[in-house]
Amino acid sequence: MTLDASRGAQAPPELVQLLTPEGERVEHPDYDIDLKPEEVRSLYRDLVLVRRVDLEAVALQRQGELGIWASLLGQEAAQIGSGRALTDADMAFPTYREHGVAWCRDVDPVKLLGLFRGVNHGGWDPKEHNFHLYTIVIGSQTLHAVGYAMGVQRDDANAAVIAYFGDGASSQGDVNESFVWASVFNAPIVFFCQNNQWAISEPLEKQSRIPLYRRASGFGFPGIRVDGNDVFACLAVTRQALKNAREGQGPVLIEAFTYRMGAHTTTDDPTRYRVASELEAWKLKDPIERVKSYLFKNEFADQAFFDSVEGEADQLGADLRRRCLAMPDPGPLAMFEHVYSEPHALIDEERAQYAAYLEGFSE
């Protein structure tokens, strides 16, 4: 057990880890996973590619192409591990930072940029990907997820739901109400809390004085803490929890113990509130490096493989950039669309008036 909060917190003995920061496979009494080399390579590829998507987005923001960006740096394993645990029929409800989960749900990365570029509030069809839109109001989506799971129950479908939220979100009334609902209705849902130690400038201590996974016990369902930088453990634990949910065993809370390596968003300056040594300590626990070590040590991948993934990432980044720049701006009248699904007299009137107003300028 090498992972700790690095702020003097005790190394949590409860943390499920299957791959150490050094790339060693370790055993866990309750969780295991049998991954073929090509599966591990595929996980590695995902981790690298989503990190590249993220880096490129940060760069695009720096250059003024995006208004803001919420980086997932450091949280790739939590997101790819949990995201890959989902079946097609499962439904995911993200926050605004789940670019890695979006990747697993086959959402074209360029579609993630729309929100941050300011061309839309959400650019994909949730039903097409079983991946809901990003939700910015902290915690709201957890209730949507539980409601959706109650629908799954009523449909008697072989599916589960996963709700993502952060450590900060755990304080919101909505998140706790979602725990009540999930427990009372025994809904097929996995709550996946990425405890990245920070809610903007506030450390975990401002949200809870005990480990977050223990919140679940107060509502009568299991909570598990997993090494959020260990993609094997995240995959194994989430897969099990989803399976249990599908089989009618009700909700589970997974706390993925991880770290936000970057700023909260590109407008944030973390040097104002956290010490550099903390970041350094967490760098040693990088979610990608350990998979690389593992692949390397076990000779499951050679340099050519790593190079090829790197090449793919380069292409992906370049492609994303190109397509971001090519994104069309919405026309002014777009803001009147989709406010209602059925005709609405006031919207129609305002649209017509504004169109006429704009006409006035073009004359």
Place this chain on the structure above:
Amino acid sequence: MTLDASRGAQAPPELVQLLTPEGERVEHPDYDIDLKPEEVRSLYRDLVLVRRVDLEAVALQRQGELGIWASLLGQEAAQIGSGRALTDADMAFPTYREHGVAWCRDVDPVKLLGLFRGVNHGGWDPKEHNFHLYTIVIGSQTLHAVGYAMGVQRDDANAAVIAYFGDGASSQGDVNESFVWASVFNAPIVFFCQNNQWAISEPLEKQSRIPLYRRASGFGFPGIRVDGNDVFACLAVTRQALKNAREGQGPVLIEAFTYRMGAHTTTDDPTRYRVASELEAWKLKDPIERVKSYLFKNEFADQAFFDSVEGEADQLGADLRRRCLAMPDPGPLAMFEHVYSEPHALIDEERAQYAAYLEGFSE
């Protein structure tokens, strides 16, 4: 252990009981209380008197003198036990049913009637009694209580706060947020949940699938279940929790396991949703009978004492009725008062206009 949920729930082994329904004193490893006979007689007197206040209020409602009444019948021990545990410096935040706690805080019972008679929204000065106004919006007061406790901390005062709420309220976001706050700030507060098994027509199972006292563990502070019909246990457990809070040990959740013997309010018809046998089972656990038995068996009181308390109750009831009927209706312009504490142009304008309008009629 004889007390159970009587809906087939397991007899909770965790329940603290010091006085059985049969009036036998029992031991508890963690809690004890040493009560002199006159103290027990005084508790008995309180129990009887608040029950009488309640009965009289129900009667007043039946006769149209109150718009509605929320009866405490069955919850006397939980309220007198916890209420008597408070010191003068402690502050209590009630729901709308804590007539017994109000009694312990020296609030004149007639003042409780104002709200239910419709002459005001709250008729006493909370500061005078360290007893906040009744709060109708479920759960809101728990946050006020925590904020108040944070103030107590800042004042470095030797005081604690108690927040009352019901089993139904435990589902509200606010109540759970109050747990977060209390825990994070280690506030000197006791959460006193009267689990009377019902939230209007909804049984506890609609709010939680585990005993409510266990909610606290999810937030990192202790939870205790006490026999809510046992005034000794309620007093002992609350006193200890308040003491701990005053000494800086932070929050505690007490679940008083009790039963709403009457309707939710006088407008409710519980026969629509609960079976008579449940009520019968709980009648055997009456909070007053057991104290009477105890006093009697131990010869701590004789029939003359019981008669005198009865006589006092009769007087109290008659007096309450008389003073209720004598309560003056507010004048129409009263509604403009106290909306703001400082002069407010719009209120002044509306008051003047409405006064003129009323003048018009009298002409």
Place this chain on the structure above:
Amino acid sequence: MTVLSLSKALNEGMRKAMEDDPKVLIMGEDVGKLGGVFRVTDGLQKDFGEDRVIDTPLAESGIIGTAIGLALRGYRPVCEIQFDGFVFPAADQIITQLAKMPMRSLGAIKLPVVVRIPCGGGIGAVEHHSESPEAYFTHTAGLRVVACSNPADAYTMIQQAIRSEDPVIFFEPKRRYWEKAEVDTTSTDWWLPLDRGRPVRQGTDITLIAYGPMVKTCLEAATAAEADGRSVEVLDLRSLNPLDAPLVMDSVRRTGRAVVVHEAPVNSGFGAELAARITEQCFYQLESPVLRVGGFSTPYPPSKLEEHYLPDLDRVLEAVDRAFGY
């Protein structure tokens, strides 16, 4: 034709909607065995089961939040908020999620959720049980806001609200729950679209504009005003968002005078929107400013004072008089 009380008409309307579409669900506090504190959902759980008539935990944000999730899964939840004053814990889910999610999704998501709110005063209740929070929702783009005033509308409008692909905030005048009228439950020919208002009394001198509980009050005032020789038109808006503007403007252009009546506080109330819009569109026809009668800029008072707070026949007539004073 059946004679139904307003609450029973709602009940029958929901029953019909549930029979027609298995995706329709009822959810809320005490809506099951108890049938709601006003018995509006009486008997529905017995007939449709606990999976379709759901007694929820006591948390309004949870009710709306999970209803959104159920709608995302293809259900059509009808949520009951037990009393007007208890809608505020759900404000965030209604305002930032329910109202905005369809637009957020560029149309990929529809949220056919109905939020039923028994509203208004006049029943002698304690604090928070007599409020009229419609203006909070008319100001929130993405919601439809409607209010029924009589059994026939209750019966049709609840069904239309449930069928609507948009979220609908549905106000029910609780003090009219027990009023009865004939309702034709056999045909839909007579149904008015959900976004249309209705003239409930013809007149030529002044227009009274109301919705929900105040429609009846305005009708009474109109009758009383007739004695003074004034011909009063009364409109029942039914839909507040969108507003049936043609109905309102046509009437006011004819009469030249208007009084808006609602129970909610006048200050920043929905009457302000009506007054502003009417004045803009009927400026040259108005003989007097649009006057407003409503609650005062105070919290809803204790019930002994509600007769003073609530607009009644006299206050409406006084405003009518004032309008003719210009």
Place this chain on the structure above:
Amino acid sequence: MTVLSLSKALNEGMRKAMEDDPKVLIMGEDVGKLGGVFRVTDGLQKDFGEDRVIDTPLAESGIIGTAIGLALRGYRPVCEIQFDGFVFPAADQIITQLAKMPMRSLGAIKLPVVVRIPCGGGIGAVEHHSESPEAYFTHTAGLRVVACSNPADAYTMIQQAIRSEDPVIFFEPKRRYWEKAEVDTTSTDWWLPLDRGRPVRQGTDITLIAYGPMVKTCLEAATAAEADGRSVEVLDLRSLNPLDAPLVMDSVRRTGRAVVVHEAPVNSGFGAELAARITEQCFYQLESPVLRVGGFSTPYPPSKLEEHYLPDLDRVLEAVDRAFGY
């Protein structure tokens, strides 16, 4: 005289209030070390300690609810809501508790709580970060609602809000945070009462009425209109509840025309109240209906469209032209 940005002026005002009264507390998300996402509370925790500048758990209902409790204990909490769109989880505590508790107590309780809300758009932000929710609060009796538009007002008004015995919803125009002006921090002689508005430009032909971020826009429009030979008066309301009615009515009676400008949606917005009230009180003097310029009846759009959504100089001028068309 010191030159201060609007955000720095708020910061200095709060610092002054904290120095003057040890009961003043600051609470909110990230208000401590970070100094708030807009740095409005920068340095205050360092100087006044963690007990007086409290980084709270991430829950807005909790912020307002505990602030109420602190106020009951004699403190004067100043709460920061991080962005306008995140005030709704606190709606219940604000509307049913903060606003109503003093009246509920028959005056035994005063709640000197300030709720600071950075508001409005124009900064290219994502959803929920650009809203103008003032109308939800102006409709809520028991609250005072104010909005500052410039550094001098920011400096004085925040201090007055903190000193007020009533709860105050305090709107800060976030896109003006960085605008600088001279502020006299040495004397209080020039301070205007918190419930008074201010004419910021004299004119004779039409009155533009604004508050917060739109004051500057209106001043620019007034200057532009001058080129067309129109003498435009501009009022900065500062206080929305209560309204400085004499200021508004005197001006409109003189000019005979008025346009209200705000960023919030026009529909059921605060402009409706102004239009209705002005029309009622200045009916005979009005040459044209009070017109309203504001956001559309849509959720706040993605930022690439906000220039279309937000009232700007052109849209204000177009309304001025329309007013003269009557």
